Amino acid sequence: MSVNRHVHKFGGSSLADAGCFKRVAAIVAKHTQAQDLIVVSAAGKTTNRLINIIELAKQADNAAADALKGLIEFQSKLVNELLNEAAAKPILAALDGEHHQIASLLEGELNAFTCNEVLSFGERWSARLLAALLSALDCQADWLDSRQFFKAELSTQPQVDVAQSAPLLASCLADKPACRVVVTGFICSDSEQRTVTLGRNGSDYSATELAALADAVSTTIWSDVAGIYSADPRLVKDAVLLENLALAEAAELSRIGTSVLHARTLEPLARSRQKVNLRCSYAPNDGQTLIHRKGTNSHSAKIVTSVDNVVLLELTFTQDFTLNATALLEALASHHLAPATRHKHSETGSLRMAYTCELVDEALAKIDQLASQFHIQKINRSEGYSLVALVGAGVCDNPQQCYQFFQHLAEQPLEFIHSSADKLSLCAVVRKITLEPLLKDLHSHLFKQKTKLGLVVFGKGNIGSQWLELFDQQQTTLAQQHELELSLAGVFSSKAGHLDFAGLNLEQLDNTEANTPLIWPELFDKLKRHPYDELAILDITASEALSAYYAEFARHGFHLITANKHAGASEQANYTALQQAFSDHGAQWLSNATVGAGLPVQKSIQSLRESGDEIHAISGIFSGTLSWLFQQYDGTVAFSDLLADALNQGLTEPDPREDLSGKDVQRKLLILAREAGLELELADISLSSLVPEHLEALSVEQFLDAMSELDQSMLEAFNDAKRQGKVIRFLATVNKKEEAEVGLSAIDALHPFANLKPCDNVFAIESLWYKQNPLVIQGPGAGREVTAGAIQADLVSLCKSIK
Numbered sequence: 001m002s003v004n005r006h007v008h009k010f011g012g013s014s015l016a017d018a019g020c021f022k023r024v025a026a027i028v029a030k031h032t033q034a035q036d037l038i039v040v041s042a043a044g045k046t047t048n049r050l051i052n053i054i055e056l057a058k059q060a061d062n063a064a065a066d067a068l069k070g071l072i073e074f075q076s077k078l079v080n081e082l083l084n085e086a087a088a089k090p091i092l093a094a095l096d097g098e099h100h101q102i103a104s105l106l107e108g109e110l111n112a113f114t115c116n117e118v119l120s121f122g123e124r125w126s127a128r129l130l131a132a133l134l135s136a137l138d139c140q141a142d143w144l145d146s147r148q149f150f151k152a153e154l155s156t157q158p159q160v161d162v163a164q165s166a167p168l169l170a171s172c173l174a175d176k177p178a179c180r181v182v183v184t185g186f187i188c189s190d191s192e193q194r195t196v197t198l199g200r201n202g203s204d205y206s207a208t209e210l211a212a213l214a215d216a217v218s219t220t221i222w223s224d225v226a227g228i229y230s231a232d233p234r235l236v237k238d239a240v241l242l243e244n245l246a247l248a249e250a251a252e253l254s255r256i257g258t259s260v261l262h263a264r265t266l267e268p269l270a271r272s273r274q275k276v277n278l279r280c281s282y283a284p285n286d287g288q289t290l291i292h293r294k295g296t297n298s299h300s301a302k303i304v305t306s307v308d309n310v311v312l313l314e315l316t317f318t319q320d321f322t323l324n325a326t327a328l329l330e331a332l333a334s335h336h337l338a339p340a341t342r343h344k345h346s347e348t349g350s351l352r353m354a355y356t357c358e359l360v361d362e363a364l365a366k367i368d369q370l371a372s373q374f375h376i377q378k379i380n381r382s383e384g385y386s387l388v389a390l391v392g393a394g395v396c397d398n399p400q401q402c403y404q405f406f407q408h409l410a411e412q413p414l415e416f417i418h419s420s421a422d423k424l425s426l427c428a429v430v431r432k433i434t435l436e437p438l439l440k441d442l443h444s445h446l447f448k449q450k451t452k453l454g455l456v457v458f459g460k461g462n463i464g465s466q467w468l469e470l471f472d473q474q475q476t477t478l479a480q481q482h483e484l485e486l487s488l489a490g491v492f493s494s495k496a497g498h499l500d501f502a503g504l505n506l507e508q509l510d511n512t513e514a515n516t517p518l519i520w521p522e523l524f525d526k527l528k529r530h531p532y533d534e535l536a537i538l539d540i541t542a543s544e545a546l547s548a549y550y551a552e553f554a555r556h557g558f559h560l561i562t563a564n565k566h567a568g569a570s571e572q573a574n575y576t577a578l579q580q581a582f583s584d585h586g587a588q589w590l591s592n593a594t595v596g597a598g599l600p601v602q603k604s605i606q607s608l609r610e611s612g613d614e615i616h617a618i619s620g621i622f623s624g625t626l627s628w629l630f631q632q633y634d635g636t637v638a639f640s641d642l643l644a645d646a647l648n649q650g651l652t653e654p655d656p657r658e659d660l661s662g663k664d665v666q667r668k669l670l671i672l673a674r675e676a677g678l679e680l681e682l683a684d685i686s687l688s689s690l691v692p693e694h695l696e697a698l699s700v701e702q703f704l705d706a707m708s709e710l711d712q713s714m715l716e717a718f719n720d721a722k723r724q725g726k727v728i729r730f731l732a733t734v735n736k737k738e739e740a741e742v743g744l745s746a747i748d749a750l751h752p753f754a755n756l757k758p759c760d761n762v763f764a765i766e767s768l769w770y771k772q773n774p775l776v777i778q779g780p781g782a783g784r785e786v787t788a789g790a791i792q793a794d795l796v797s798l799c800k801s802i803k
């Protein structure tokens with residue numbers, strides 16, 4: 001029966017000290033199961049220390065013994081820090097024996113095999129110690145010396161012999177059926193059982209090779225970074241972790257010489273079923289990059305990258321330039337020595353090839369060998385170049401990205417640009433420069449991240465539900481127009497609501513139970529953990545209690561869009577402090593819907609004042625409800641019947657006495673007066689209410705039952721005015737002397753305020769510039785559609801300003 005094994009690999013930096021070993025053991029315990037294979041490198045700098053010891057021994061330097069003693073002490077300390085006395089004892093005894101063993105190896109002939117044998121202790125110590133630590137933590141583990149099954153012959157880049165190694169591995173694993181197996185990375189043996197190392201980046205390669213041999217489902221390479229980013233995050237702070245990368249793209253990154261993954265590591269993927277995950281052992285929850293073997297439909301770069309210290313080899317040929325240059329490139333590729341990028345210049349008959357400094361000597365040696373076969377006349381080597389590349393399937397077919405790349409590179413000391421044959425990369429070679437600004441600039445032009453804006457709505461009544469529908473229709477267009485990611489994150493009524501940072505839609509709101517109680521200040525703890533770049537609160541309630549939290553919204557940097565008039569009409573000191581708080585925290589407070597619904601009243605006053613005008617007076621009819629009532633009331637239909645109509649149309653406040661009492665108009669007048677630069681309090685605006693005192697004390701429901709009690713007084717007021725050839729209208733007025741009043745007036749039947757459409761508001765603005773003939777703004781001043789539209793207009797203006 002086939003086993004769904006996984007391979008996990010931990011590099012030396014993940015095992016640098018006892019704390020790191022414990023972290024790795026915790027990861028293994030959490031992320032692996034019995035029969036999984038754990039590949040380890042030598043702890044911390046152990047391999048470098050062993051190399052140093054070998055060098056000292058080669059020079060017969062006595063310091064070799066001390067260096068070895070120091071290394072054994074480091075390993076013993078790890079054992080003592082990680083294991084209890086009983087578990088440590090056999091390992092310390094073995095270390096003691098190995099100390100002598102290495103010393104005698106160093107005293108003997110130091111050839112490639114004995115040196116490799118000395119080096120192999122690094123991985124063996126790590127594997128043995130991690131297995132013991134895991135077992136001590138009740139996570140049964142054994143360890144395995146990979147020289148028992150990995151077979152490879154000594155060469156510059158030894159390759160594992162799959163045919164020989166596979167059966168050997170199978171029999172090794174058959175001995176360890178029920179535990180995790182910690183396997184040494186980097187080392188293998190030849191046909192004579194001598195130690196061979198797998199060379200540069202050999203541990204990652206041994207992990208993917210082991211996964212291929214064991215038919216594992218995945219290999220996870222744990223290191224000190226979470227995976228592959230859209231750019232080097234040390235240079236480009238906006239770089240983002242890529243969750244997925246196609247194998248071809250990862251291989252291209254390796255091929256051009258970036259240090260992310262070595263090309264050899266990826267080779268076994270092509271002949272096995274495994275996927276490769278890259279994760280960070282220091283922060284396992286910080287995400288990962290999955291390298292998969294599926295093709296990709298992308299037509300754009302995913303990564304902007306660079307390689308420093310590039311060497312250029314320039315070759316000229318004695319004959320058949322095109323033919324020989326092409327054949328040479330093919331020959332180099334077959335020896336894994338293809339250049340990172342190259343440029344064929346037919347006119348001069350020269351081939352320029354860019355190599356990383358790690359590969360150039362090997363490549364040069366091979367070119368020397370092939371020189372006569374391909375009629376190479378001259379090889380010129382020059383140093384001091386860098387390579388800048390865009391990598392991603394289809395990048396070469398993306399005209400915008402290609403254009404951006406060429407534009408940016410044109411300003412640099414450019415040698416050449418080449419697009420890879422498989423369209424996976426666009427590479428430029430430049431004379432050595434400080435790459436950071438170029439990379440940042442390229443990254444921000446190519447991968448500008450969309451700003452994420454989350455919205456949390458309070459109030460889904462009459463206006464709120466209308467706005468939710470409007471938002472539902474316009475969300476996609478709005479996000480596209482402003483290049484934003486726009487999410488509806490929360491919708492609350494007075495007691496509870498839905499909160500989901502993954503985003504909500506109307507269907508969820510209608511068909512699922514509220515998941516979050518509305519309890520302040522606890523809700524702040526949730527809201528302040530939002531994942532967006534910006535969060536906007538939409539207050540579509542009439543709640544004074546909610547408006548008391550505006551300062552906190554500002555303090556958290558939340559933007560505010562409000563239809564609620566309470567804060568705008570609160571005490572001057574509070575109003576000023578709020579404005580200051582929003583401005584101090586870079587947040588916006590938008591309240592277009594509070595006066596005149598969608599009419600651009602506040603905006604016009606702001607614009608006049610910003611342009612240098614001075615507001616002298618504002619007057620008019622500011623209540624849609626009262627406009628609706630008095631434009632139509634002629635004494636034939638009861639006043640209370642018309643009021644019921646206004647209520648049904650969503651014109652009135654939740655409590656219609658707010659309209660009838662003039663309080664709602666009083667608030668609007670105060671909001672406008674402040675917009676005009678006046679400092680007033682509500683109490684400074686004289687008010688004559690239409691609601692008799694005895695009806696004020698009732699609940700909303702009781703008032704609705706009793707509202708016919710208004711009919712008689714309204715009829716009298718209407719008839720009184722009629723007798724004088726006048727009509728009754730509910731007016732508001734304020735002037736720069738800060739005289740302000742709202743109330744019912746009898747005005748001439750021909751007065752412009754007397755002849756509006758029912759529900760229309762009218763605002764007459766007198767100013768320095770509009771002295772004799774006021775600026776008049778007129779139109780529907782209440783109602784679901786226009787008010788939802790006013791809120792949406794504020795949202796659009798917010799989107800414009802933050803994108």
Ligand SMILES: NC(=O)C1=CN([C@@H]2O[C@H](COP(=O)(O)OP(=O)(O)OC[C@H]3O[C@@H](n4cnc5c(N)ncnc54)[C@H](OP(=O)(O)O)[C@@H]3O)[C@@H](O)[C@H]2O)C=CC1
Binds near residue numbers: 493542624650653787
């Ligand atoms: N009607 C119009 O034409 C205009 C209205 N406006 C303003 O729009 C606002 C909303 O009016 P409207 O939709 O008619 O009112 P509704 O009474 O129809 O809806 C109010 C909503 O707010 C919720 N709510 C009440 N208190 C709180 C609270 N403390 N926290 C969270 N949610 C709360 C209510 O929840 P629950 O159902 O649980 O009570 C309800 O969902 C008002 O401020 C009004 O002045 C502005 C311009 C024009």
Ligand SMILES: N[C@@H](CC=O)C(=O)O
Binds near residue numbers: 596625652653659
């Ligand atoms: N009830 C208000 C609604 C708008 O603010 C009105 O009638 O004007």
